[in-house]
Amino acid sequence: MSYEVPFxxxxxxxxxxxxxxxxxxxxxxxxxxxxNLVSRExxxxxxxxxxxxxxxxxxxxxxxxxxxxxxxxxxxxxxxDRAKLTSENKFFIFRCQPLTIASLQTxxxxxxxxxxxxxxxxxxxxxxxxxxxRAERLPHSILEIRWTGQDTFDYAGKICGKIFRGKSELRP
Amino acid sequence: MxxxxxxFPRFAxxxxxxxxxxxxxxxxxxxxxxxxxAMLSVAFEQGLDxxxxxxxxxxxxxxLTAGAVIALAAxxxxxxxxxxxxxxxxxxxxxxxxxxxxxxxxxxxxxxxxPVAILFSKWWEQPLxxxxxxxxLGVVMLGAAAQKLLAGTYLDGSYITFLSHFGSTTxxxxxxxxxxxxLNNPCGWHKFLGTFIVLWQIGVGLLLIAGVRSLLFLxxxxxxxxxxxxxxxxxxxxxxxxxxxxxxxxxGMSYGLFVxxxxxxxxxxxxxxxxxxxxx
Numbered sequence: 001m002s003y004e005v006p007f008x009x010x011x012x013x014x015x016x017x018x019x020x021x022x023x024x025x026x027x028x029x030x031x032x033x034x035x036n037l038v039s040r041e042x043x044x045x046x047x048x049x050x051x052x053x054x055x056x057x058x059x060x061x062x063x064x065x066x067x068x069x070x071x072x073x074x075x076x077x078x079x080x081d082r083a084k085l086t087s088e089n090k091f092f093i094f095r096c097q098p099l100t101i102a103s104l105q106t107x108x109x110x111x112x113x114x115x116x117x118x119x120x121x122x123x124x125x126x127x128x129x130x131x132x133x134r135a136e137r138l139p140h141s142i143l144e145i146r147w148t149g150q151d152t153f154d155y156a157g158k159i160c161g162k163i164f165r166g167k168s169e170l171r172p
Numbered sequence: 173m174x175x176x177x178x179x180f181p182r183f184a185x186x187x188x189x190x191x192x193x194x195x196x197x198x199x200x201x202x203x204x205x206x207x208x209x210a211m212l213s214v215a216f217e218q219g220l221d222x223x224x225x226x227x228x229x230x231x232x233x234x235x236l237t238a239g240a241v242i243a244l245a246a247x248x249x250x251x252x253x254x255x256x257x258x259x260x261x262x263x264x265x266x267x268x269x270x271x272x273x274x275x276x277x278x279x280x281x282x283x284x285x286x287p288v289a290i291l292f293s294k295w296w297e298q299p300l301x302x303x304x305x306x307x308x309l310g311v312v313m314l315g316a317a318a319q320k321l322l323a324g325t326y327l328d329g330s331y332i333t334f335l336s337h338f339g340s341t342t343x344x345x346x347x348x349x350x351x352x353x354x355l356n357n358p359c360g361w362h363k364f365l366g367t368f369i370v371l372w373q374i375g376v377g378l379l380l381i382a383g384v385r386s387l388l389f390l391x392x393x394x395x396x397x398x399x400x401x402x403x404x405x406x407x408x409x410x411x412x413x414x415x416x417x418x419x420x421x422x423x424g425m426s427y428g429l430f431v432x433x434x435x436x437x438x439x440x441x442x443x444x445x446x447x448x449x450x451x452x
Contacts, residue, residue: 049280
């Protein structure tokens, strides 16, 4: 078995050695920050290069859309719309980040059939539960839309125990 | 066999787990083969998205494929290796930057390691680059172990129990070790496996950072990575790890191991579980 002190060959300092050490420090610092964010349940542990995959079930966040007028009535979403909403919301890896208003505006602009319809978005995540051990998909956040005019709407929702609300309008 | 300066591998070379460097031969070509394999794993991971139906025009796909093949081939040469990695790195980092929330962890590991080679004109001869890879892989091993301890799902065996009962074809390979009651109280075998995985990662991480360079250590770790990849049905990450370890230990990758890694990348396109189901 041979042993060699890392970065001992060649000896002395060089620009390259400084860059390599700097990258190692940055990489290590990011992993520590990532763990801190995971421990506060702010991000998906499987993403963002913190090597937290296979530590728990993949949350596999999924967005569903409901017509609030009819309890439990899920409105089918076009695959492209779903993909766009997902990518515009960074694949929901920031777990306490509400749906962005810009993404909602784009979605509603592309789907005039929803104008005037009270809507409810529900984001679900898979969670590892115990007694007995299993995975279940549970609601993680909710966002309601109420139309106040032909082009304007109010929104309100809840994520990570915090309530948010505001007003917006369709993009011209 | 040697034809006009080109050395072709013999059949026996494909049976060796580690390269056997002949008299007068440079180990550099085996190290370049290892990094090329790491780049190949990236190409499979990132590039395949472009090939999904409706994602790209055929002309773009043709140019992309040709560019990747040329860059990978040029990486094997002494003269163009650095520039090939630079070109590959630019497209790779741009691809990550355009959708930075989506990449898997091995894509990030590749971003931290492969493009760094361009700091050196003959990166395959540089102990500094090998040391950088070794410490980076060590840090990643310790980080992965720390994340498992933080989640609290390994020492108590709960995640192994979950995979054993609800995982994919390969993930439930430890199902038979315990009765169904393990869902309420993880059995000793599942606790042992979870604890072993964490301790293994910590041990390997510390040995890598400490600078231990043993061929036996490398062979055992490559074997463990292949086993872990089989279990989790995720071979792309393991191929990247194996290839980077071959560079880090400065022994390079044998032709035999390259063929194995190439086959695993092809199988990984659909998953080992589906492959096993198809074969059985």
